[in-house]
Amino acid sequence: MEIYDLSERKRRILAAIIESYIDTAEPVGSKALAEAAGLGVSSATIRNEMAELKELGWLEQPHTSAGSVPSSRGYRAYVDYLMQRYHVSEQESKRTQAFLESRVAELERLIAEAGKLISELSGYPSLTMTPKRSGVAIRHINLVPVDPYQFVLVLVTSEGTVKNNLCRTRQPLPTELLYEITELLNRRLAGVELSQVSVMEIAQLRRSLGEFEFVLQPVLQIIHEAAMAMENPEVILGGEGRLLEQPEFRDIGRMKEFLDFLQDNEARRQVLSPAEGHEGITVTIGQEHPLEQLRDSSVIMGNYRIGDRPVGVIAILGPTRMDYPRVLGQFEYFTNGLNRLLQELFEPPDQ
Amino acid sequence: MEIYDLSERKRRILAAIIESYIDTAEPVGSKALAEAAGLGVSSATIRNEMAELKELGWLEQPHTSAGSVPSSRGYRAYVDYLMQRYHVSEQESKRTQAFLESRVAELERLIAEAGKLISELSGYPSLTMTPKRSGVAIRHINLVPVDPYQFVLVLVTSEGTVKNNLCRTRQPLPTELLYEITELLNRRLAGVELSQVSVMEIAQLRRSLGEFEFVLQPVLQIIHEAAMAMENPEVILGGEGRLLEQPEFRDIGRMKEFLDFLQDNEARRQVLSPAEGHEGITVTIGQEHPLEQLRDSSVIMGNYRIGDRPVGVIAILGPTRMDYPRVLGQFEYFTNGLNRLLQELFEPPDQ
């Protein structure tokens, strides 16, 4: 039974129930609905319609003498066909624009900020996957002396991402020597892909460095870390405190369980898995999500892209009773802007 | 009335009550106490003693027919005189040692990690103030080209801290030129204190740069940011989810109120204010803390030092009903180790 096989009136009733439930988190009764939504029919009629909607699986009843609550299927129909488009408010649009114009150029930072903002705008926690890009190369390595026993190792990638580490040595390293090593490292490694730094090169470098071979260790370490970060993206959770506002998390045990589940990076990645290899915005509602732990939650997620390549995911997490029109509207507006910005920043037309 | 004016037995009873309350979060009655704690006296005797302890303000009663609960003053006496020293477990000691040997050399990262670990060990949220140091100078500035329209700006301080920013330009910047600018910047700025970058120098630099003056803007920006970070430390909150385990935060409204209060960096700084200018470990219990919002919480805090100069604060936050022996023991062990490490890392004997 598809949603468009239902009568217009049934659809309107279904939408009205969902909206009321989203608003109040209380099961919706026929009488209240007859009064509130101007459908022009009596509660008895609505009751009959509701009975059918229940039979067909669009609605559920927490117990016999209670009002109705949307089923996952009901929400799905609402999201896909019934809901009205939401237009972002001026204030929301302003904040989004301000963010997009802030011109944070480094991709990772930009995405981190994006996660914060979308969580603030929507009022729900956000998940952001750090960008995963292949073919990232070493652009530049720099060893900056801090004092005779310390130097800072700075690695700049072809992406403009910087990794750095403060290193200590047992023996003093003359400044001059550090510069020489810097030059040597750059001659050998600049332009090489992070994941392609080969055993041969390392062996060669080791030989060239002679007694200062130990400098190599932190360098390899940081290259390895940078490569790992590119290959194994982290998923960052933000704004989780906002869940406390949701009545479905009034139970502290449930809240804790949910947060504990989200502690693990692997779990967070799995939360976002439905978005991977999927164009546009993906919404999973309740049981639709493969993860058992999300059976009462909905996830709105979308890839962010550079050129045509999706490089990461950004998402909002909330109870199934989410304010879909508002949040989806905000999310769409926001991710469109974000993708446009990324396009502009990372794929300039003249390249 | 000082604690040592009380009879030995009263003190033992007080300690037993506090320990039981810390353990169970339930008011302690005379009967239960007589059975559990092997004091060798009847509940009636304990009752009489408890009545006196209440009169003298060491205990409180939530309502007439309930057991006793320690007052702030009671906890204070417990912490200062009554409690038994706790010896960190092998596992705790191992984890602490592993952390201290991990040799994260950069101060800010080290402190951030320290906050995470102490929160994990103690089971309470932690607050860590980022190090505040004066006299930090620019060690090195580097502009690394990423593509013709982008370069990475890297600032290394005399502390070994790295700040970086990816910058975009409207006009292409030849690599050669970037190197020249880098050299110029270093000639003029290396060694200068962050807060002392003067208007004169800037004006001079501007003139020297001519049409490439625009490069100066992000440089000044990042110097400013780095200087601000040194002067205005941030206080980082971690492990706040662990509060959910505490029965005093079973009420979601209270939890939310508390977290909201801790959102603000200024508020977080004020939480740590009692530790400033105070040697060793500072404990504030309940109303002792100047902040009204902490009337039901205790804070364990201590400065971390470099040489003799305290440069920041690390703290644990919990309900007044905290496991003081355990947490104080862990905290002491941990901060001692941390300070030793900082001493070793940042004040080598041969300097």
Added chain:
DNA sequence: GATTAGCACTCTTGTGGGCTGAGTGCTAAC
């Protein structure tokens, strides 16, 4: 004089009954 047994009294907490009101489901009339 300190300790303890005993007891009346207090107050929270848990439980069950009854009531209320929102809500359903059905029937019969419109």
Added chain:
DNA sequence: GTTAGCACTCAGCCCACAAGAGTGCTAATC
């Protein structure tokens, strides 16, 4: 097809009541 009407259901609330833990006091005991 719609609606009015009505019986029925059930969660939530209020209340009363009992249980239990605890105090505080008194009088007996060591």
